[in-house]
Amino acid sequence: MTHREAAVPLSEKDLLELRRRRRDIALGGGEDKHATRRGKGLFSARERLAMLFQPGTFQEVGMHARHRGTAGNTDLPADGVVTGTGYVNGELVAAFAQDFTVAAGTLGKMHAEKVVDLMKYATQTGIPLVAFQDSGGARIQEAVDALSGYGEVFYWNVLSSGVIPQIAVICGPCAGGAAYSPALMDFVIMTEAHSQMFITGPEVIRAVTGRTTSLDEIGSAAVHTQISGNAHFVAADDQDAIRIVAELLSFLPANNSEDPPHDIRPELALGRDDNMNSLVPDDPSTPMDVRAVIGRLVDDGYFLEVHAGFAQNLIVGFARIEGMVVGLIANQPMHLAGALDIDASDKGARFVRFCNCFNIPLVTLVDVPGFLPGVEQERGGIIRHGAKMLFAYASSTVPKLTVILRKAYGGSYLAMCSQEMGADFVYAWPNAEIAVMGGEGAVNILHRKEIQEADDPAARRAELVQEYRQKYASPYLSAARGYITDVIEPAETRAALALSLRKTLTKSELRPPKKHGNIPL
């Protein structure tokens, strides 16, 4: 334009045209489809984003995008996905929401490009990604372009992994290839009433295997949060899921180059908690609910448990101790006596690795009788699954604090972050038993003949077990050999953790250079 040419004036018609386009696109697949969904208690993609973000902060990207597929001239507003950024808890977050009213939220090439552009932006600027999944999977009419689209999404899920937190909310169907994107993210939340996640649906299963099944049996929130472990949280509905997203984000840094949002106070409020001493049962074989211990150790008793319904013999989640964010891992003796099995090992190892990615100190509470014995466990590969715990702890460089509450036997003592796995501080309560195995098993091996020949075998066994505990399992033996930092009263635990955390927050560890280690599968 030369200085003589006048700018084309903005006419009323231009404004009306823009507003009309925006309105039509925002309607997605049309008012009828929205009305049907509302009748089922379902929110739209735009409503979900509006609930996630602070009012007025959402900026959409690519609203006017159109599909480039071979599905004729069918109009697919925004190509079935709304993408953009906004603020949650005052922090910038990227999010996309699939619009089921537009071709069942299926993924075509443009849909995928919009998602990938958002992921690139989130990774390059270092902000978390939230994905509302509500999709019939690959858009059949876009054929190989749809597959290519998924390929790009998965590739960027992997590139973003460990750089920014990625959270998936499954609020409708998540079918076929669509299920792999959440599986590559850090946390998966499923809504109770409306979400289903599956690779092959009931029809295909029946055709291939002859077995009749239902979507509920293979893909419900209950199945994935309790049995398969594919999802970490079950939410009552979309609003509840968004509450969980906001809670999770409140513990996480925006990216791997930042610290988590510690609320470090100048003064530590360190005191004894004498109620802790009375939590410990006199009889070591009486299970102790580790949730009660966690509740007294963390600020305001507030603990955001992750994967609560899956592998309940190991508890993992986020909390704060004197304002410092920690990832907590604890054996739960109320379930399978707290033994480590295949599922618990997978759950624990993944959580430890997540915390390490995002600079979150680890606090491990140990009360473990061993790896779970059993034919299914051995045949199912407990060796390689259990090894993941060793691998995850040993490769983590964040501050690692361990408290041995009661039992710490055999390989599971090592797998629960002993000093040799790089724990910076290891505390043990005076009643702790740290040994190759429990007293009962050990005396059967060491003294079988003597017990059989005793006048009162039960009494002799009990004596020998007691002797074994003092001679081979005492925490003072471990302390004398330098394997633990100190023996402390339960009442002193919170103070010990708070001080040790404060003193390790600046920890940095040099490791031999390598591309990456090879985690046991």
Ligand SMILES: CCC(=O)SCCNC(=O)CCNC(=O)[C@H](O)C(C)(C)COP(=O)(O)OP(=O)(O)OC[C@H]1O[C@@H](n2cnc3c(N)ncnc32)[C@H](O)[C@@H]1OP(=O)(O)O
């Ligand atoms: C990477 C490889 C992959 O992703 S392979 C996976 C491909 N996807 C699937 O197998 C899932 C197929 N779809 C379904 O099972 C159902 O449509 C689900 C998603 C459960 C939804 O059921 P329902 O709520 O009853 O809706 P509906 O079946 O009436 O579908 C609504 C409209 O969407 C369409 N649709 C659905 N899925 C696709 C798809 N993958 N590609 C293209 N279109 C799809 C349906 O045809 C239907 O269209 P219309 O409204 O009748 O015009």
